[in-house]
Amino acid sequence: MIDLRSDTVTKPTAAMRRAMAEAEVGDDERDGDPTMQRLERRVADLLGKDEALFFPSGCMANQAAIWALTEPATEVYLDADAHIIHWELAGAAAMSGVQIKPIAASRVVFNAADLEASLRPASKYYPAPSLVCVENTHNGAGGLITPRDELQRIQKVARRHRLPVHMDGARLWNASVASGTSLSDIASTVDTVMVAFSKGLGAPIGAAVAGPKDVMEAVWTARKLFGGALRQSGMLAAAALYALDNHMERLAEDHANAQLLAKAIDGAGGAKVVPPDTNIVMIDLPPGKRTDPIVDAAEKAGVAVSEWSATRIRLVTHLDVTTQDCKKAAEVLAKALSTK
């Protein structure tokens, strides 16, 4: 099966498993695990932040950042199509007691002007804003990169309203490699940033939050509160370190494969492909067509894809699919889309 459902399906390579097996470990919550400390220092430096903290998952990491940066009964401003809104249950309401304010976007994802327009005037009758979140790359928008100058404009609006900015950067690595902008240059536009090791980097588990020292103390408390403090987690950190050393630059191959898929599929049976910035390809079906028979037909022909909605199919390229696999997948999908 050529599995294009997600970049979470990658399996640790033999070399990564060796690095995990050989990792030097300790009790992370009690003393600090030496391999984990190396990973957290490396990630903080890459992102240009004071400190970083490892998490078992990206969802927990995002939710811990929200907990650390907000007060109950305030509002978090988010893109209407954000992962935090659609794929993390109602975690922000349940765990941080905040209300989500989706920002109406004038284009695909919100920009600084949209944020400015959606911020409520200060009033004792309105909920107070506490946080702005951006997602980069944006999953629901097809791996879209928000350019650094737009992020800077968003940061300016947030600062004017004295609001911190958190970035859901599960695929920030992809944004950096594809745009040629360093991770720290992108992350300088936000206060805290979440990055994931288990997406395109191919580690089996893990994410991190990075940010300023005072905020990271609260992020540590949130991780403990959510049951995410770990013990001999250096084995997981070793996989992430291996991924940073060996799987970062190769993300460019995933992006090239996404381009190849998009070019070969666009127009087949009237389908429209969102031009991919990174490793996610969104296929929008023409009126009258629905995703389920197409997804079924592709699966029968050996290609697994995601039914994103009734009219949208998502493909994600990653380290376990080759260019040859993607050529075959493009043929299968073009055929499935063209069948009446």
Ligand SMILES: *Cc1c(COP(=O)(O)O)cnc(C)c1O
């Ligand atoms: C996958 C993802 C997450 C959550 O990461 P998990 O490790 O799966 O919990 C958060 N944000 C975005 C944009 C993602 O794609």
